[in-house]
Amino acid sequence: MSSRAESSTPSRKRSKWDEDDPEDETVHTGQRQLNSTAGKRRVKARSPTSRSTDASPMPIDSPSGQHHASARPSYSLYVPPRTHHPTIQPARSVYCYERLNQIEEGSYGVVFRARDKETGDIVALKKLKLDEEKHGFPITALREVNALMSCRHENVVRIREVVVGDTLTQVFVVMDFIEHDLKSLLTVMPSPFLQSEIKTLMLQLLSAVAHCHSNWILHRDLKTSNLLMNNRGTIKVADFGLARRYGDPIGVGGMTQLVVTLWYRAPEILLGATTYSTAVDMWSVGCIFAELLLKEPLFQAKGEIELLSMIFKLLGPPSTSLWPDYSTLPLSKTITLPSPQPPQFRQRFHYMTTAGIDLLMSMLTYDPEQRISAEEALQHPYFNESPFPKHPDLFGSFPSAAAGEKRRKPFDSPSAPMRAADYKLLTEGELS
Ligand SMILES: Nc1ncnc2c1ncn2[C@@H]1O[C@H](COP(=O)(O)OP(=O)(O)O)[C@@H](O)[C@H]1O
Ligand SMILES: [Mg+2]
Numbered sequence: 001m002s003s004r005a006e007s008s009t010p011s012r013k014r015s016k017w018d019e020d021d022p023e024d025e026t027v028h029t030g031q032r033q034l035n036s037t038a039g040k041r042r043v044k045a046r047s048p049t050s051r052s053t054d055a056s057p058m059p060i061d062s063p064s065g066q067h068h069a070s071a072r073p074s075y076s077l078y079v080p081p082r083t084h085h086p087t088i089q090p091a092r093s094v095y096c097y098e099r100l101n102q103i104e105e106g107s108y109g110v111v112f113r114a115r116d117k118e119t120g121d122i123v124a125l126k127k128l129k130l131d132e133e134k135h136g137f138p139i140t141a142l143r144e145v146n147a148l149m150s151c152r153h154e155n156v157v158r159i160r161e162v163v164v165g166d167t168l169t170q171v172f173v174v175m176d177f178i179e180h181d182l183k184s185l186l187t188v189m190p191s192p193f194l195q196s197e198i199k200t201l202m203l204q205l206l207s208a209v210a211h212c213h214s215n216w217i218l219h220r221d222l223k224t225s226n227l228l229m230n231n232r233g234t235i236k237v238a239d240f241g242l243a244r245r246y247g248d249p250i251g252v253g254g255m256t257q258l259v260v261t262l263w264y265r266a267p268e269i270l271l272g273a274t275t276y277s278t279a280v281d282m283w284s285v286g287c288i289f290a291e292l293l294l295k296e297p298l299f300q301a302k303g304e305i306e307l308l309s310m311i312f313k314l315l316g317p318p319s320t321s322l323w324p325d326y327s328t329l330p331l332s333k334t335i336t337l338p339s340p341q342p343p344q345f346r347q348r349f350h351y352m353t354t355a356g357i358d359l360l361m362s363m364l365t366y367d368p369e370q371r372i373s374a375e376e377a378l379q380h381p382y383f384n385e386s387p388f389p390k391h392p393d394l395f396g397s398f399p400s401a402a403a404g405e406k407r408r409k410p411f412d413s414p415s416a417p418m419r420a421a422d423y424k425l426l427t428e429g430e431l432s
Helices: 004-008 022-036 139-150 182-188 195-214 279-294 304-315 354-363 374-378
Strands: 097-105 109-116 122-128 159-164 171-176 227-229 235-237
Touching: 097 122, 139 159, 139 171, 182 227, 182 279, 195 235, 195 279, 195 374, 279 354, 279 374, 354 374
Parallel strands: none
Antiparallel strands: 097 109, 109 122, 122 171, 159 171, 227 235
């Protein structure tokens, strides 16, 4: 390959970026200046004879009368001047950042910790996996960026910008760096979170989820490894790689069942529902709530059948009264239900108050229509009884593994679902 970018910077590697490159500095500092004028007019250096093609119109009557062309504005009379449109900026280069360390290689991308060369800010860069794309920029990557941008909230990780490398497959999402993810944190914490801390974390999570849902975004992959937590007791929902808008007309074939990492997947998805909604996220929130209480994932199943079996054991098998639409789900016919038995919540969470159990059961409810919404859950009496939610400032801090310290491998949870081609639907199976 002899692309221009490569020939001008022969030493660059294709999958990472350099530390110091004076040439880059000048180029990117220049671009930065353009960026920093966002919202103002773009000012270009012009030769004395160059004509304005953007920004303010040329004066209709030139005082000197020198330029014939200046007698007319350079833009259509029917289109407002450029300043009325949002300024469109080119993406900055990844070389504006100094790479520090790799945090994690996940299912859809690699995440690095990096420093903004200009401001010194420490950030996280997620490299989107585009290598195998043959049909342009993948919809999943677009959805991720779009969802992060439309769900800005105190408890959603802040997207700063999208930057590009030298090749078309190098696209990075730049986010605030957050010290921990909850999954890793739970494995290294010497003791579980206190009830007062769990209440604070759940209120933050619910308020982020309520915000996403009110902006018509389903997250579809809520789990502890996608919840980041800083050393000031604040949770940030991350990884919108499977997020999508809901409420739009659904295409032929419905919505994919290829969502939500197995342990956090709602029963309606397991049973093949092709239309589902915000309730799938609330099931995952219920699993996260249980995980915070137990300090280990609630349903550590190896496959869909085992997962359904575990759900049936904890909730009691579904009945027509609990879930009127159960029998209409595509895969319900293939399942042999165990004999009726009562729910086991009280035995599993024996130290919880009645209100706490009630909230957990309202999230882990079979019927998506009856499952509690994030907005309703925020008002639940569990949060108003003693012990009260702890102020985030009073949370302890922990050494950050993501900032480069050695850490133990967290429990081996299954990864996010692979793409459709690799996925076999649950088609048969018997449950004891
Ligand atoms: N903004 C961030 N700050 C710090 N660590 C992060 C950040 N974003 C992601 N990570 C880490 O990288 C991991 C993978 O990122 P994620 O966005 O979940 O990617 P994937 O889609 O590959 O799962 C997370 O579990 C977390 O440990
Ligand atoms: Mg993830």
